[in-house]
Amino acid sequence: MFDILALLLLLVSLAISLLISIPLVGALVRLRANYNPKGLQLDDEGNVEPHTGPVVTTFFGMLRRVKRIEGWAGLYKGLMPSLIETTFLTLFAVIALNGNPRQHGRTTPPESGIIGTLIYAAFSIILSMPATILTYRAITTPYKLPYFRLMYSLRILLTPTERRRPWILFLTPGLFLAQFLRSAYLIIVLRTIRRFLVPTTSDTTSGFEIHPIKFTVYAVIAILSTAVLCPLEVMTTKLAIQRNHAAAEYNSVEQEVEPDAVSGEEYVEYSGAEEDVIGLRHEKDPYLGLLDCARRVSQEEGWQALYRVWWFTMLVGVGSAFA
Structure with missing residues (x-):
């Protein structure tokens, strides 16, 4: 029998958490997604032209830029998909864990070996x-997405190919490999090391004890892991x-011939700003894989772009020692 009150309290706490975290996650995603090439670019006619996109290098600078151009609504872009995913996973966890949300707020991988x-x-x-x-x-689209018009939003976010064949999302070049390598490192390296150096509450029946030297060693390893993660x-x-496309005259991830999105209202039209929050790489020259x-x-x-907001990854790694 589900504890309805505990479930409601859990959902409320998750909602509050999203209200706090969504603007921060949005700034993180935008800063990492922003395309800021160092060299000169070529226009459609092959002429050299300098890059004119936004140059934002700091996390809080991105937050201020989002607030200035897109307002409070822009800070909460991505709220609905995050809310739906979090609610679904929470309900699944409650059902899978015999309906005891007081003891479990999230799912954990099973203990079944590496x-x-x-x-x-x-x-x-x-x-x-x-x-x-x-x-x-x-988060990164320049278009305004209504909270309760799902099909309209999907037409903005997905190409005609992705809407006709949604399974193509799973074939996005390099995406699965990037996420799998990150998970593999967390599981094989950090989780194994943590098991030996930092005990959890389930590892002991007499209380939670942390050996200072072992904890320091794990924290150092977690910090160094930032270079990989x-x-x-x-x-x-x-x-x-x-985005994935499938026009015959282009490869599978390039721009299609027909307009691939509905005409929507942009935030720059709403705010009167003259530029978007971030610049995006042209879809006619896509990344073909992880490497x-x-x-x-x-x-x-520049290689430094691969380490944007590195301190966030580091803090999450060190914080995992207390989880």
């Missing part, structure tokens, strides 16, 4: 990929917002 956990992680990534793609695109997170963002994405980002934007 291979079993990796298989579980792979299926979890597959299930979450559409939500990740829709959320990131909703942050580029994967940046590339995940860039690949998730890259291609890493190579092109390094060549076009």
